[in-house]
């Protein structure tokens with residue numbers, strides 16, 4: 001995972017952070033970043049994010065935390081995507097999310113004991 005906070009460039013309603021050059025992420029690729037933020041108590045806390053670049057050259061940024069059990073999406077293999085690279089997936093239990101909407105299209109796989 002890459003390191004780096006570069007800065008909060010603009011704020012009122014939208015926070016903008018520059019984390020890398022736009023072409024540092026390939027089309028249909030994603031890159032994780034480790035940022036920091038100050039919480040309500042004034043403590044500095046890690047904030048892991050993912051930036052996705054689509055084939056159509058749109059960029060989406062998300063907190064890198066699965067809503068199922070708070071794992072990093074790329075836990076395990078380091079991959080953010082399904083094998084065809086069209087869907088974000090969580091490496092822990094297999095939840096799947098649409099890139100542009102964040103909609104969960106498949107929840108965590110249930111494990112059963114034999």
Ligand code: FES
Pocket residue numbers: 066067068069070071090091092093094095107108109
């Ligand atoms: S933690 Fe992501 S699917 Fe369970």
